[in-house]
Amino acid sequence: MPEHAQTTQGRLRGVNLAMIIPPLALVGAILVAVDARSWGEGVLLTLGVVAALVVIERWTAGDTSRVALPCLIITAAVWLLGVLVTDSHTAFYGITIVGPYFISQLSRSRRLAATVVLSTFVAAVGAAKLLESPDDVSGVLLLYVILPTGIMVLATGLMFANQRFYEVIERSREREAELAVIRERVRFASDLHDIQGHTLHVVKLKITLAEKLLRSDTERVEEELREVRALVSDTITQTKELAYAQRRxxxxxxxxxxxxxxxxxxxxxxxxxxxxxxxxxxxxxxxxxxxxxxxxxxxxxxxxxxxxxxxxxxxxxxxxxxxxxxxxxxxxxxxxxxxxxxxxxxxxxxxxxxxxxxxxxxxxxxxxxxxxxxxxxxxxxxxxxx
Known part of the structure; x- marks a missing residue:
């Protein structure tokens, strides 16, 4: 990736870091405080929140490849234990954040399949709660299936949109760099035309004058030829200065x-x-x-x-x-x-x-x-x- 694109993306991700982590951490802390009924449940839910925040922090640094899969496994385990062991319907919080980031690391051909698999996993784990609470079908479906799965799909869609936004910004900066290169080439060509075109025309003029004076004023002819030689030498110097950006x-x-x-x-x-x-x-x-x-x-x-x-x-x-x-x-x-x-x-x-x-x-x-x-x-x- 070009350096200017990395700089732009780094700045944008830095802004995202400052804007996203504080509210997500606050929401996670509130969910832990509200849903945890014991220290064990609190530790379990906190683990999912921390895994999510780690992935976000690494994403702002442009390097989620080493943490995405481990954090996905952790948050998936937190969701599974939260549903089947601690009865914590907010345990899905971590996986709905880590999952989309993990999917974004995959190739385009695998993203749709990964989205379907991960959403199905979240829904299936939530639906397993029906085995414990068969009398509260509507409540279980809402809190453990529809809500977690819907948030997962929505977050994944937003992640794709976010990535698309970065790609557009990067392409825009690349086009700007290409245009800058083209403008510099045009400027260089114009300067080269100024130097050599001007010199060639003057040389033509002086040689024509020398031809007219060849038999009547040899001293003037010699002077004109000396000036032509000096002009060509000066043009060579100016061309070198232009090549090394020293011409003024x-x-x-x-x-x-x-x-x-x-x-x-x-x-x-x-x-x-x-x-x-x-x-x-x-x-x-x-x-x-x-x-x-x-x-x-x-x-x-x-x-x-x-x-x-x-x-x-x-x-x-x-x-x-x-x-x-x-x-x-x-x-x-x-x-x-x-x-x-x-x-x-x-x-x-x-x-x-x-x-x-x-x-x-x-x-x-x-x-x-x-x-x-x-x-x-x-x-x-x-x-x-x-």
Whole structure:
């Protein structure tokens, strides 16, 4: 049984232990006090109650296999002696508790037969009281046959229902675990697509540029090839980090990477840095920017791109969106689910040749201004034309 199923079942049985044993022990004590007319009868009836409580306690621990049969024999003997020797009609109490637990340990094909046999035994022992009291047929049938047998059948039915309940809970938890595994596989596949799909497209772009410059600017070609080599090496590193669950994108690095790619493709870039986004969603915003950058390079004929950072998220706007509907962007669809899971919202709009991708999260209480020193920071207020 899976560990999570055992944990759930253990908790449920722990609740049952706290809820069932006290009332059953109380009822057993009352029956002993009311029905026992001597110390011997009291000891006999108490033995049946104790055997029942032992089985229940072991059941809460998930291990009744070693005690079910001995306790069943004890309670059966208590019922037999109670009817034929001590005239105790409450002696059936123990066997009506132990019997259903014993039956539950059997295979499904044997449970019905065991229920019939055990109920017949209880009824037959009770009916034997007629040999001693032939004049009180109705009383004997009620107290020694109908009542014990009815309780036995009812308790067995409740035990089957209880087991069915546990099986449903366990299956539910197993399905949850399977869904979690599937979601993790989808996440891994999406991350792998983000890394390698993005890299392959950029490599294609740079090699195409290198081919155009092969005869006119060999130094630029060498530079492009060095960048391709560095990009492939970085992708290998990121893939390893992904495999070992160590990958985390850096938004600032993704902004610089996006700028370089757009500039290499002849697209003007403007980065407006209004404030630092919450550090908690930094990596996720980096994924949104990376996926959007790849989509712009693949699907748009953009001439300019504007990237805006705010304390609540990121917005990327590009022109050159085709008039026809864009193909399904599966990467953004997956990211939309991730953003939603983190309490944010990812929106995608296409209108009048402009394509807008925006990821917004609840704004933090305080916004930390982004340092503006250096050329990278000044990119927030300037337009690059290349």
């Amino acid at each position: 994108l850096n938004l600032s690095a993704e902004i610089e990477n996006a700028k370089n790619l757009f500039e290499a493709a002849g697209i003007r870039v403007r980065v407006n840095r209004e404030a630092d986004p919450d550090e908690r969603v930094n990596g996720l915003l980096g994924q949104v920017l990376r996926e959007t950058t790849t989509n712009i390079l693949r699907h748009a004929q953009a001439t300019q791109v504007r990237i805006t950072l705010s304390e609540s998220g990121i917005t990327i706007v590009n022109d050159g969106a085709p008039a026809a509907p864009l193909p399904e962007l599966s990467g953004l669809a997956t990211l939309k689910e991730r953003v939603s899971d983190d309490g944010g919202e990812l929106t995608v709009e296409q209108e009048d040749g402009r394509f807008v991708t925006a990821a917004e999260f609840p704004a933090p209480r305080t916004a930390k201004p982004l340092p503006r020193a250096g050329a990278g920071a000044e990119a927030g207020t300037r337009e690059d034309d290349r």
